[in-house]
Amino acid sequence: MRIELPAGVTQLVLPTPWLVGPVNAYILHGDPLTLVDTGPAMPEARAALVNGLAAQGLKPSDIELLVLTHQHPDHIGQAAWLVEQSGATVAAYHGLAGELADVPAMWARIGEFTAALMTRHGMPVHECAQLEANNLRDQRYGGGSFRIDLGLADGQVLVAGGRRLTVHHRPGHSPSDIVLLDELDGLLVAGDHLLAKISSNPLSHPALGARDSVAASAEDRRARPLLDYISSLTSTRRLGAQLVLPGHGPVFGEPGALIENRIRLHRTRADEIRQALAAGPRTARQLVEVLWDGLSDEVLWLGVAEVIAHLDLLLDEGRIRMETVDGLTRSWAAQAERAVA
Incomplete structure (x- = not known):
């Protein structure tokens, strides 16, 4: 059964080059006019974003606030371009400030970290070479560098699209994942923390702000993303959300059973x-x-x-x-x- 979005919220479905399929962005039409996530830096996604805005009588330059749910390229890839077009205020997890100030360097560190981790855990040389090639290809979808204007912290309230959204840090899928809850109607902007049709990957990343990506892959230093993710899911279950806006796939209702299944x-x-x-x-x-x-x-x-x-x-x-x-x-x-x- 299709679930209707509340008044003042529009879902934009943007293409990606990856097997995960399209990514969702959301327009929150109140004050300030807000876009949540951007899609990857690729012409097809840009066209879909521009056309989706136009269908609502909007232009990229109209966006006043850009909220980013986490650091992955399908969610931030068009952020630098959109800021150039609009001068929008950018809000994201505060730990990303240094990362997004130099996005190409962030992707390079993540790629180096991932290759070191895969090697340590038994991936042979030829498979690591293919992984490196894939990472280099995918970095072009990550977009340019930009500045975070509002560094969001756990428990902070963000006024976006006419709503008061409480920020909850939910590491696991990435160290920078946040969800945002409107406590008045239970609307949860969830990014990739909760998806209806697929399970979010618990992915190891270099620590936010880390500069020694290879050393960070040592077993005694890296984060344990699944432990973080299960803890995050347990905390999200207690929020009492009524409607979830996910980063991929359809919107869905009360997530308690889904969280238990995950x-x-x-x-x-x-x-x-x-x-x-x-x-x-x-x-x-x-x-x-x-x-x-x-x-x-x-x-x-x-x-x-x-x-x-x-x-x-x-x-x-x-x-x-x-x-x-x-x-x-x-x-x-x-x-x-x-x-x-």
Whole structure:
């Protein structure tokens, strides 16, 4: 059943070059006139954005406030261009200020970090070379550099599109994810934190503000995105949202059951990995074959990242052991597991 958007909110569906498909941007028509997210820096997305605004009697120059839900290129790629057109105030998670001031450098650090992490967890040289090529190709969709005018923090209230939106930091999919809740009607601007049709990838990133991207991939220093994501989901469940505006796919109603299903999915996936490790030590790259059959070069690294995230969960629960020797990390099943709540 199609869910209608509330008055004063318009969804724009913008193309991307990735398998995830289109990305959503939202116009909040009140004061200040607000756009949430921008789509990637590609001609097709720009045309869709301009045409979508025009259908509402608007031009890019009319936008007064640009809100960015997180740092990924399908959400910020056209931000620098839009700011040039409009002079809009830019609001995003405060930890992104240094990153977005030099967007090409941010993509380079993320690419270097990801390559180091994949190598450490068993991705062979030829697959890493393909990953690097894909990353270099994709950086062009990330757009130019720009300044954050309003650095948003957890609990802050942002006036946008005639609404008072409370900011909630929700790391996991990225370290910069935020959701914004209108407590009057339960409208939740969710970005990629909550999606109806697909599960958000818990992705490791270099720490915001980090400049030593390779060292940041060391096992004792990087963030554990799935632990963060499950904690974030649990916090979001308590917000009592009534209508969710996601970064991809259709809008949807009360997210409580969806959140429970997402957490259950991650627990089931972790159990499958733990069972596979009972046969002996494996790298994350080897464990990809346990969960998926024949991933394409385009998404193979996402599979490895997903396994790494679930290994973090199992390690935190005392269900596996992990060791890095000569730059290669392997995991194996613990003989005695701690009880998991």
